[in-house]
Amino acid sequence: MAIITLTRQPGSMGDEIGMLVARRLGYVYYDKKEIEKRIIAKGLPREEFVKFDERKPSILDRFTKNRDRYLNYLSSVILEIAKEGNCVIMGRGAFIFLRDVPNHITLRFVSTMKKRLEHIKEVTGITNDKVGEKFIADSDKRQRAFYKSCFKYDLNDLSLIYAAINTALCPPDMLADMIVAGITSNVTPKIDADGRKRVEELILAQEMTNKLIFENGLHIDELWVMVHDKRITLHGLTSFHATVERAVTILESEYSGYEVQSEIHCVQDTRFSKA
Known part of the structure; x- marks a missing residue:
């Protein structure tokens, strides 16, 4: 069992590669829609989720408990998914919540602006290059602001990332094969057991946080x-x-x-x- 978390530059085909990896490993793939569904089912109103999910919160929200509530729900859902195991989680700061879990592997997908623009135009239907470039710039800005505001983390810092992969240099199928081979040959039963224990400790720590702050x-x-x-x-x-x-x-x-x-x-x- 492994827990795989991914981050990606918009347009880098990270979502597509993540789904390929999950399919070949027989894992469950969790993207924004699945995580949103779980968070809302726990009781966070959808309008609050939208305020914070991979975007910079307003000044008012940054100085209220709303952001803390969102992060509390997000952390709970990420840890529940990690406990289930055999998962690939895209974005949402999952790699930060799970940073010291032994069977957790985190990767970042990047690409050239040319390739990113080509892919964004393909999936969104945008035809104008300037519009596509603005779409990418705005997406990058929101992503950076989310990590800085919620985690005080600079996305250019790769100290928590196992590898940053340039998807412009290799076909998605080949990258998925390389990732799957690395995971299956290196996640041993001991690493798996240590990872399960660490996730249980993180869930307990989350429970304690809720008890002190919210209860x-x-x-x-x-x-x-x-x-x-x-x-x-x-x-x-x-x-x-x-x-x-x-x-x-x-x-x-x-x-x-x-x-x-x-x-x-x-x-x-x-x-x-x-x-």
């Missing part, structure tokens, strides 16, 4: 819960030490047998202080 209403910005073996580590920002103590107490009482350690920083909110 108990604790005000911790950028909360990140890490679970490794029997240790829980909390990261984030808050204004009160009492909030940190409350978070630790909740997790210790709810998850006996786990050691809870806080790395949450307490900062003074000076926005309303007098000079």
Whole structure:
């Protein structure tokens, strides 16, 4: 079993190659439509999904809890898909949520502007080059803004990517064959078992995040819960030490047998202080 996540430049044929890989491996392919369906089924209104999905949110939405709600639903769905295994997930920041899972492989597809423009014109029906180039530029801008706003991640940074593949240099069928061969020959039973364990820990960490933020209403910005073996580590920002103590107490009482350690920083909110 492997978990494959993909990102692609619009027009690079990443979707087509991703579907070929899934078909040849017998995996399930998850694109925007499938992920949207799962998120909305969990209770997030479709209008909220559209506001944030691979686009830059408005200034108002960036400073409300709406983005956090969207990311919470998105993370839950990505982790559920990963637990099911044998999957290929396109976009949506999936590779960031799964970045330290041993049986997770992430690839990025890129191409030349000429090839991207040819493909965009083919699939959209656009006939004018200038219109096609603007379509690509706008899509690139939205994609970059989404990753920067939601994950503080620069798409030009390849440090989390196994390989960036130039699809202009090789036919899609050949690229799919190369990817499938690499996965089937390198994902061993041990790597698979380690990956399953790590996904379970990530799901548990997500559950803990929900408990602290949504069930108990604790005000911790950028909360990140890490679970490794029997240790829980909390990261984030808050204004009160009492909030940190409350978070630790909740997790210790709810998850006996786990050691809870806080790395949450307490900062003074000076926005309303007098000079």
